[in-house]
Amino acid sequence: MGRMIEVEDTGLSFSSDVDIDRMSLLAREWLELIGEDPTREGLLRTPERMAKAWAFLTKGYRENLEEIVGGAIFEAEGSEMVVIKGIEYYSMCEHHLLPFFGKVHVGYIPRKKILGLSKFGRITDMFARRLQVQERLAVQIAQSIWDILEPVGVGVVVEGQHLCMMMRGVEKQHSSTTSSAMLGNFREDAKTRDEFLSLVRSW
Numbered sequence: 001m002g003r004m005i006e007v008e009d010t011g012l013s014f015s016s017d018v019d020i021d022r023m024s025l026l027a028r029e030w031l032e033l034i035g036e037d038p039t040r041e042g043l044l045r046t047p048e049r050m051a052k053a054w055a056f057l058t059k060g061y062r063e064n065l066e067e068i069v070g071g072a073i074f075e076a077e078g079s080e081m082v083v084i085k086g087i088e089y090y091s092m093c094e095h096h097l098l099p100f101f102g103k104v105h106v107g108y109i110p111r112k113k114i115l116g117l118s119k120f121g122r123i124t125d126m127f128a129r130r131l132q133v134q135e136r137l138a139v140q141i142a143q144s145i146w147d148i149l150e151p152v153g154v155g156v157v158v159e160g161q162h163l164c165m166m167m168r169g170v171e172k173q174h175s176s177t178t179s180s181a182m183l184g185n186f187r188e189d190a191k192t193r194d195e196f197l198s199l200v201r202s203w
């Protein structure tokens, strides 16, 4: 990974692997193509802002699981279900590059290892901050937890609202989509899956 660059006054940083200058040039051209005047005062710094915003919105490409999880895997006795609900995410649909957003709910039954609670949010963000479809987001989160913890089972439910279906296209303002990914005994055992789903519903 390249050098990290701090973005002034925002508390954000992004990898120097992102070519902000080139992205800004393309953004300027984009403004022209939509019929705007990139030289008018309000738009003067917009290409650069847009490039930096996109660097942030796609920062998941420059992150990896090992760095995110770090040392936050702990030994644990017992095999009770752990459920982390309502992890908010913001992502970009890969078809229109418009936002979709909502909540992720994660459940797992540990075998010997448990994960630091904040890491479920960080794993969610790593995959959400890429171009996505909601179904794949659920699968990637579930598979990562499966790979790192080798649990008895893991389940992930993702709820989402897609601006590409709200602001344009079919223009359905009130539809939401739920997708899920179940592995191990969450997939094989209906009772375990139902316990997880009822815990998710009892928000």
Ligand SMILES: Nc1nc2c(ncn2[C@@H]2O[C@H](COP(=O)(O)OP(=O)(O)OP(=O)(O)O)[C@@H](O)[C@H]2O)c(=O)[nH]1
Binding pocket: 093, 094, 095, 132, 133, 134, 135, 162, 164, 165, 168, 169, 170
């Ligand atoms: N399965 C799935 N589909 C998605 C997701 N995000 C957007 N889409 C859909 O991707 C599809 C792309 O369909 P196309 O017909 O190729 O594109 P389009 O002409 O822009 O389609 P409309 O949105 O219906 O106007 C649309 O049905 C979108 O609703 C997602 O996360 N999962």
Ligand SMILES: [Zn+2]
Binding pocket: 093, 094, 095, 096, 097, 098, 162, 164, 165
């Ligand atoms: Zn879309």
